[in-house]
Amino acid sequence: MREIFVNGQVYTVTNGMKEAFVLEDGRFIYVGKNEGALEFKEEESTITDLNGKFVTAGFNDSHMHLVGYGYSLQMIKLGEHTSSLKDMKDAIREFIESKNLRQNEWIRGRGWNHDYFTDENRFPNRYDLDEITTEYPICIIRACGHACVVNSKALEIIGITKDTPQVEGGQFDIDENGEPLGIFRENALNMIYDNIPVPSKEEIKDMIVEASSSLNSYGVTSVQTDDFIVFPTMDYEVIIESFKELESEGRLNVKVYEQAQLVNLELLKEFIEKGYNTGFGSSYFKIGPLKLLGDGSLGARTAYLSSPYEDDPSTSGISVYTQEQFDEMIGYAHANGMQVAVHAIGDEIMVMIVEAIEKALKKNPREDHRHGIVHCQITTKDLINKFKELDLHAYVQSIFLDYDINIVEDRIGKERAKTTYNFKTLMNNGTKVSNGSDCPVELPNVLNGIQCAVTRMNLEGTKGPFLNEEALSVEEAIQSYTTMAAHSSFEENIKGSIECGKCADFVVLDRNLLNSDLKTIKDIKVLETYVDGKCVYRK
DSSP states (O other), rough: OOEEESSSSSEEESSSSSSSEEEEEEEEEEOOOOOHHHHTOOTOOOEOOOOOOEEEEEEEEEOOOOHHHHHTTTTTEEGOOOOOOOHHHHHHHHHHHSSSOOOOOOOEEEEGGGGGGGOOSSSHHHHHHHHTOOOSOOOEEEESSEEEEEEEHHHHHTTTOTTOOOTTEEEEEEHHHSOEEEEETTTTHHHHHHHHHOHHHHHHHHHHHHHHHHHHHHTEEEEEEOOSSSSSSHHHHHHHHHHHHHHTTTTOOOOEEEEOOOOOOHHHHHHHTTTTTOOOOOOSSSEEEEEEEEOOOOTTOOOOOSSSSSBBOOOOOOOSSSSSHHHHHHHHHTTTTOOEEEOSSSSSHHHHHHHHHHHHHSSSSSTTTTOOEEOOOOOHHHHHHHHHHHHOOOOOGGGGGGHHHHHHHHOHHHHTTTTBBBEEEEEEEEOOEEEEOOOTTSSOOOHHHHHHHHHHTTTTSOOOSGGGGGOOOOHHHHHTTHHHHHHHHHOOSSSSSSOEEEBBOOOESSSOSSOOGGGGGGGEEEEEEETTEEEEEOO
């Protein structure tokens, strides 16, 4: 049955503004004028009057953690209680008092950020959490996801003491007596996560469904998502099966391109030997790139820099892998035809990753590999040129400016900050730049991300603009969430714009995104979201 939409402000992304379109079998079969659309009318056709509303292609979040988002929705939302250390502790205490908890049941929360604490500007530690309870284990995850804090009960259950050795590619903090402070960073996180009971497959599926519904409410129709290590002791096959079962049940309302995080060479080899590789799957669940975690975050001072932090000269951050390990894993993936996407925030980690990709390309030349770097925040002119030279994809998160604008110059100094978050320069230099949220680090709110991309200010408009010359136009910002995101997953011919033959993934907004006041883009409402012509969200 043909569905006809007329009287809209239809921004096609690739071919300007139109006023109508026609759908059939989940695809656009006509895009143009009202009169032309109505010529497709058949006896059973439906006609929808858009009444001048703004329509554009469905948004594609090019880097997030879908299962992790679903998991976080079950936790204490500490992002709503991060104005002070006391506020955070009170929220955890109230949560515990409101529940009928089982013995040794884990209390989990996510979203705190010590940079917002107005009473004590520091990480919380085990002793802070012990003030809340020593009866139940607590684990609270920093907003960035690169650090967590546990209480003494958690350390006791896991068996972590002053005699526990540190782990490669991570660390846990100790006090002046050598006792663990309860603060864990990077690879040391798994010392905690490996000991928290994992959910069942049905519970995983419920998380995906809840997260997908939330994504649809933000106009998101496609995601590129890193899910394999949300539960480090869980076999990645459970995650794959969960997505595939939801698809077969007709309950998967976002299209998933899995950024497969495989943490060592043995796992990667096993994965490829099983027949998995980039492109394996269907339009609703497909294996994407090998995903590697290179370093940490700027907020936690674990992003790996070429020289020490300006506000903490004792550290330059953490490299999760050595150069040799990067060379081996990136080289193996590339040699076997697999795309690669590596998390890198610091400049030094990016140098290491670029070197590994360059070696892989030299050994096994391949056109159109679409390897990329996720975040690429603390760049240099040389690195930006390497993006062009090696034809690398840049997966950026413009929404990070909302918070990082407060800390970047303090963390790395004004001089180094001049070549950070250089989205416009990358784009002008010929690099494909896609946008995302890194959810649950940030909400998957695309309109917030677009506003930060075009204003280079925080969402409230009280800080910035930061490097205003790096601001994107509204059109470029939309492209970063549509056509360029589709390019990063080799799907530019089937999604990312409103064109004949492409999937009918689109979003209806309450006002025109192109001519709105830039500082009010965040206030635009998503009215409807469609995936393959099916309405999956209506406000």
